[in-house]
Amino acid sequence: MLQLQQYGGDSGEDSDESTNDLSHLKPLETGKNIDVLQKNFSVCAAPDVVPTGPVEPLHFTEVNTKEISRNLKYDELFAPELGPENPFLTQQQRARKNMLSGFVEKAHISDFQFENQRRTFTSYGYAVDPTVDDSSKEHTAVVGATLAAEESSGKTVFESTKKRPLDKRKRKKNDNPEDIEGFLGPWGCYEDEQRVVKPNDQEAEELEEYLAKKQKRGKQMDEKPLEERTVLHIKDPVDYQGRSFLHAPQDVGVNLRSEAPPERCFLPKAQIHVWQGHTKGISAIRWFPGTAHLLLSCSMDYRVKLWEVYGERRCVRTYYGHRQAVRDVCFNNSGKQFLSAAYDRYIKLWDTETGECISRFTSRKIPYCVKFNPDEDKQNLFVAGTSDKKIICWDIRSGEVVQEYDRHLGAVNTITFVDENRRFVTTSDDKSLRVWEWDIPVDMKYIADPSMHSMPAVTLSPNQKWLACQSMDNKIVIFSALNRFKLNRKKTFSGHMVAGYACSLDFSPDMSYIVSGDADGKCYVWDWKTTKLFKKWKAHDNVCIGALWHPHEPSKVVTAGWDGLIKYWD
Known part of the structure; x- marks a missing residue:
């Protein structure tokens, strides 16, 4: 006290x-x-409690006050200042804020309604106007596509899909397993369902034409192939005995009909001939089968030409029949017929001697490579690798597709027959190598490795044991062509530049050397056993796209380039 x-x-x-x-x-x-x-000084020991009565109004404090004799509440501390408005405040500073980015009004909407309106706006282009809060109106205000909202009476996604007419469709039923023909099981179609029938050829063509116009493609594919013609460039198509130019000459110093290869091969040293006639780059060159006394070439100037390898080395015949660059050519076993595949999507079968076009084949896709089946009893069949990842087998006699091998993931670049023609190996832009059994459309072997590159040119060795593949990482890699098709890591040939070009390669007949062109126009020769680079020389002014070793000559090599020239080396 x-x-x-x-x-x-x-x-x-x-x-x-x-x-x-x-x-x-x-x-x-x-x-x-x-x-x-x-x-006067009675002590109150009761604790502070929240008043239940009316809350006393805020006590505003003068701006000039220096001392405050009581504890201010939170609301008072942050109460607005009284007095005239600050003329220098920006609109952003003047705006009321209840969060960093602005002022958010309290709104109550269920998650379902929000999602419903969001989906309706995404699907139909309209939604209920969220700023209008008057449910008494009959026509609720909408934002977005008002015309569409009027047509559909403002229905939301949820309302419009409530009634599903397909829910009550009846299926055809036949669960009787004894009825072999009519048994449907769980696969019965709907009673009102119309099965789509595959369009016939005429309808397919009309559909293709319609789609081409709709998509405004630049140039529509010509329906009719170009009319074929041929020109014979030599005066005497037959000799004094009545034999045509397909007959192998005998007085050339080498037995062209021999089955055995030369005992030993040597490196070519000098250019001995140039074949001129193509106006654009050459795509591929092929020896006449067996004798190799003729050479077939196809070019980007849309033409295929046949050349003499011996004698006067003239151009024998030119075959005109494609609208675009010719990609590949292939003789049959006898050499009396050959196939040409071009970028105009046509594969054409020609008579080598007369120049007549026997038949045409197309899958409406670009054929990148074409090969006859080498078996004598299957000379009526050929396979073509196309731009739509398929390998298609045609029958020459009927003109029909008899098999499709559809497993690759990219355009098919090469087809090579191995294992006595029972199997064939294909390479593709999908950087894989697949092995197929003939006539079985499922690959029996699939080789793909992260380190592998696309291989646009493949050649089988003369002893049928190895596959030499031109790899896009400037290497030639070797796979075994028997049984396991395993990569031979010890044999890799490098030193040339081929990235981006399908430069073909070849073995010497005695398997001593490998020869290949390259992108700089050079020709390279490696030793097969040691993989050592023996020789390289400038063969062409542009890409050297092809190199072939003569099967009966020990040191003769032919090269073809994008300069339009074919050169013979010895």
Whole structure:
């Protein structure tokens, strides 16, 4: 009590001596004053509680106040200032904010309704206007495609798909397993379902033409192939005995009918002849089968030419029949017929001697490579690798497709028959190598490795044991052609530049050397056993796309380039 008595005022003001000093009072008055003090300074031990009555209004404080004698509440601390508006505030500073990016009003909408309107806007282009909150109106205001909303009466995705007419479609049923012809099981179609029949050839052509016009393709594919013609460039198509130019000459110093290869091969040293006649780059060259006394070449000038290898080395015949660059050519076993595949999507079968076009084949896709089946009893069949990842087998007699091998993931570049023609190996832009059994459309072997590159040219060795593949990483890689088709990692031939070009390669007849062209127009020769580069020389002014070693000559090589020339080296 004495402490309370000595306690001064309720602020830091200087207390009066008369207030604290009670000595001048009489004893009786002192007791009365102490009673008064007890009543004034009664201690309240009750805790602070939240008032339940009306909340007292905020007490605003003057801006100029230096001291505050009471504890301010949060609302008062952050209450707005009174007085005139600051003229220098930006619109952004003046705006009310309840979050960093602005002011968000409280809204109550269910997740379903929000998602429903969002999907409706995505699907139909309209949704209920979220700013309008008046459900009493009959026509709710919409944003977006108002015309579409009027047509569909403002139906949402949920409402429009509520009634599904297909839910009540009845299926045809026949669960009787004894009825062999009519048994449907769970595969019965709907009663009102119309089965789509595959269009016939005429309808397919009309559809193709319609789609071409619709997609506004630049040049529509010509329906009719180009009319074929041929030109014979030599005066005497037959000799004094009545034999045509297909008959091998005998007085050339080498037995062209021999089955055995030369005992030993040597590196060519000099150019001995140039065949000129193509006006654009050459795509491929092929020896006449067996004798190699003729050379067939196809070019980007849309033509195929046949050349003499011996004698006067003239151009024998030119075959005109394609609208675009010819990609590949292939003789049959006798050499009396050959195939030409071009970018005009046609494969044509020609009579080598007369130049007549016997038949035409097309799958409406670009054929990249074409090969006759080498078996004598299957000379009526040939396979072609196309741009739509398929290998298609045609029958010459009927003109029909008899088999399709459709497993590659990219355009098919090469087809090579191995294992006595029971199998064939294909390479593709999908950087894989696949091995197929003849007439079985599932690959029996698939070789793909992350380190592998596309291999646009493949050649089988003379002993049928190895496949030499021109790889796009400037290497020639070797696979075994028997049984396992395993990559031979010890044999890799490098040093040339072929990336981006399908430069073909060849073995010497005795398997001593490998010869290949390259992108700079050079010709390279490696040793087969040691993989050592023996020789390289400048053969062409542009890409040297093909190199072939003569099968009966020990040191003669023919090369073809994109300069339109075919050169003979010895």
